[in-house]
Amino acid sequence: MAFEAFRQRIGSIIGGFDAAQAHRRLRGFRASRAHVNTLIAASGETITARARWLVRNNGYAANAVESFASNVVGDGIKPSSTITDAAKKEELQALWLAWTDDADAEGLTDFYGLQRRAAREVFLSGEVFIRIRPRRAEDGLTVPLQLQMLPAEMLPLDMNRTLSGAGLIRQGIEFDGIGRRVAYHFLRRHPGDLTDPGLTNETVRVPAADVIHVLDPVEAGQLRGVSRFAAAIVKLFTLDLYDDAELERKKIAAMFAMFITSPAPETPLEPTEEDLEVEPGQVVRLDPGEDVSTPATPDSGGTYELFQYRTLLQVAAALGIPYGYLTGDTAKGNFSNTRISLIEFRRRISAWQHGVLVFQLCRAVWSRWMDVAVLSGAIDLPGYDQQRRQYQACAWLPTKWDWIDPMKDASAEILQIESGLKSRTQAISERGYDAEQVDREIAAERKRELALGLDFRRPGSPAQGPGAASGKDDKQDGAEGDDAPEDAEDKADPKEGA
Numbered sequence: 001m002a003f004e005a006f007r008q009r010i011g012s013i014i015g016g017f018d019a020a021q022a023h024r025r026l027r028g029f030r031a032s033r034a035h036v037n038t039l040i041a042a043s044g045e046t047i048t049a050r051a052r053w054l055v056r057n058n059g060y061a062a063n064a065v066e067s068f069a070s071n072v073v074g075d076g077i078k079p080s081s082t083i084t085d086a087a088k089k090e091e092l093q094a095l096w097l098a099w100t101d102d103a104d105a106e107g108l109t110d111f112y113g114l115q116r117r118a119a120r121e122v123f124l125s126g127e128v129f130i131r132i133r134p135r136r137a138e139d140g141l142t143v144p145l146q147l148q149m150l151p152a153e154m155l156p157l158d159m160n161r162t163l164s165g166a167g168l169i170r171q172g173i174e175f176d177g178i179g180r181r182v183a184y185h186f187l188r189r190h191p192g193d194l195t196d197p198g199l200t201n202e203t204v205r206v207p208a209a210d211v212i213h214v215l216d217p218v219e220a221g222q223l224r225g226v227s228r229f230a231a232a233i234v235k236l237f238t239l240d241l242y243d244d245a246e247l248e249r250k251k252i253a254a255m256f257a258m259f260i261t262s263p264a265p266e267t268p269l270e271p272t273e274e275d276l277e278v279e280p281g282q283v284v285r286l287d288p289g290e291d292v293s294t295p296a297t298p299d300s301g302g303t304y305e306l307f308q309y310r311t312l313l314q315v316a317a318a319l320g321i322p323y324g325y326l327t328g329d330t331a332k333g334n335f336s337n338t339r340i341s342l343i344e345f346r347r348r349i350s351a352w353q354h355g356v357l358v359f360q361l362c363r364a365v366w367s368r369w370m371d372v373a374v375l376s377g378a379i380d381l382p383g384y385d386q387q388r389r390q391y392q393a394c395a396w397l398p399t400k401w402d403w404i405d406p407m408k409d410a411s412a413e414i415l416q417i418e419s420g421l422k423s424r425t426q427a428i429s430e431r432g433y434d435a436e437q438v439d440r441e442i443a444a445e446r447k448r449e450l451a452l453g454l455d456f457r458r459p460g461s462p463a464q465g466p467g468a469a470s471g472k473d474d475k476q477d478g479a480e481g482d483d484a485p486e487d488a489e490d491k492a493d494p495k496e497g498a
Contacts, residue, residue, distance in 0.1 A: 019171040035220040035339060036483075039225055041157050041171060050237070051229035055124060060315065061229065069120040073347050076400025077358060080434040082393045088381065092438070095379055098142045105133050105148040111365070114147055118214055118361055123154040126225025127215035129184070130205060130361065132368055137402040145372045154186050156203070157224065166480055174180065174205070181208040181381025194270055202341065214360045232318035239311050246304070254417065303482065304396040322350060339403075346401055358396045367392055400431040439482055493494050 018027075032039065054061035062112050069436040079096065100379050103111035114130075121128035128149060135144040155172040162168045166177030174183040189198035215225035229236070309332070316326045322341045324330050330338075370392050373385045403409050417420040425435040449455055 010461065023339065035250050036222050036226070037171065037224070040222075041160075041190070044126075044157055044226060045153070045225050046222060047230050047233065050232070050233050051124050051227040054229065054233065054236055055386040058236055061236055062314065063328065064319050064321045065120055065123050067321055067351075068319075069116050071325075071401075072111065072119040072353055072357060073116040074401075075432070077115060077353060077362055077396050077398045078112070078432065079362070079394045080397055080429070083391065084218070084222070084393065086436065089436070090440075093380075094377060095142060095373060098367070099145075099373075102141045102143070103145075103147050105146040105366075114149060115357065115361070119357060121149070121151060122214055122216060122225065122356070123183060126227045127152045127213065130214065130365075131186075131212045131367075132212065134372065143369060143373045143378050144376050145369055150186060151190070152225065153191055155224075156187060159185055159203070173223060174208075181213075183207050184211045188425050212361055212364045214356065216356050228319055232315045235311060235315050235318070239308075239315070255483060261291040321345070350398075352399050352449045354396075356451045362396050366394060395429065397429055397432045397434070398453070 005018040051061075055065050056062075078347065079093075081089050081092050083092065086113055100111040111118070117129050118130065128151065129148055133146045133148050135141055135146055137144055157171050159172045160168075160170055163174070167182070168175055169185060172185050173181055174181050174185065185203045186206055188202045188204055189196040189200065191200070215222075218226070312327055313323055316323045319326065322338075322345050323332060324341075325345070371388075373379050374381055384391055385388055413422070417424055417427060426433040428438050
């Protein structure tokens with residue numbers, strides 16, 4: 001404490017940054033110098049519990065977490081293998097698609113549903129754990145592998161100790177002598193689940209190779225996650241209390257329709273008459289001396305909506321969610337500024353998709369799944385052990401976001417392709433599809449249309465090639481005459497005429 005006072009005196013003499021001074025404006029600003037791991041160990045469980053309570057009971061919080069998960073995952077972030085052998089690639093993609101239905105160890109959703117749940121958990125508690133569970137061949141799975149999702153509460157924050165040798169456990173994570181994660185010490189039962197008959201506080205050591213830890217670290221050296229609600233919990237909760245108080249005030253005011261003032265009774269202990277019930281259109285006769293008055297119903301005031309709006313703007317900024325997504329209120333912005341906010345929001349989501357969910361979850365699952373698929377004989381990839389990295393290479397394609405005016409966006413995209421600023425492969429990948437698969441489907445459709453005598457292509461479209469529209473028009477004009485040939489191939493060869 002003495003050193004702190006000395007440091008402040010030196011700072012006041014030297015000057016420099018106002019942000020570090022202890023003058024009147026910042027006298028009560030005492031920021032903790034503790035590392036984020038210390039802060040999470042002290043407050044992480046409470047923050048997560050309050051975030052979960054808000055999502056269960058507050059509409060804005062529930063809408064925020066659902067909006068984040070839906071925008072991050074959508075219909076699913078899907079892999080597109082880069083294997084050059086088209087037949088092997090199609091076989092691999094088909095096997096993956098079949099396995100996604102078996103991925104969840106609980107059997108409640110598919111792999112893309114697990115992605116959405118993972119994004120939701122990371123938003124709520126800052127992290128989530130996926131345990132890789134190998135299965136037996138007789139379990140009847142397409143690939144003998146499943147994924148078990150474990151919430152953040154399953155890894156105790158207060159487990160810290162030194163192990164024999166050079167290892168140690170920090171916040172439930174075991175490290176070796178050079179700082180590599182080697183294991184996770186999970187609780188056998190959720191500490192808050194009283195329906196589980198398992199032993200309380202009993203832990204099990206799971207090798208790190210079988211655990212995927214998904215988190216978005218915000219500070220260097222951070223071991224565990226922190227809820228995205230941390231900066232918004234106070235305002236959300238107090239705003240909820242304010243709304244409840246306002247509703248209660250209005251409800252109490254609405255209970256009284258009128259007040260009847262009567263003269264003092266001759267006998268003070270004489271019982272009063274029962275309350276009068278009033279119906280629409282009713283005529284009430286009053287006794288002499290009685291008077292009727294109606295209560296002044298309190299109004300919320302002209303600042304109520306403005307106060308709500310400004311407070312919810314701060315909540316939206318703290319959560320990183322646009323105001324319209326948080327509240328469902330689309331009346332506060334026009335097309336231009338709404339689109340600007342969505343562009344910024346989607347840039348953040350795109351960075352989160354590729355930097356967190358794809359890098360930590362999707363890549364790890366894909367790598368382990370391919371190893372198990374090859375070892376179990378579900379697919380044959382020649383030379384897989386020597387070319388493992390080449391075989392596992394793939395692109396992860398998120399769901400394309402839709403705009404309010406898709407016609408303009410589609411026209412702009414076509415213009416970019418035709419001017420050489422973008423390839424069809426890139427455009428299709430941005431929509432969340434594999435270009436080669438789309439091309440195969442288009443070719444199959446064209447073949448079927450030709451067999452049935454159908455053509456749904458727009459005249460002059462790129463699929464028909466340059467000059468297709470004029471050629472078709474010429475053909476139609478020539479067909480009006482009796483001697484018009486039925487097909488260009490039926491025209492006589494000039495050499496034959498010679």
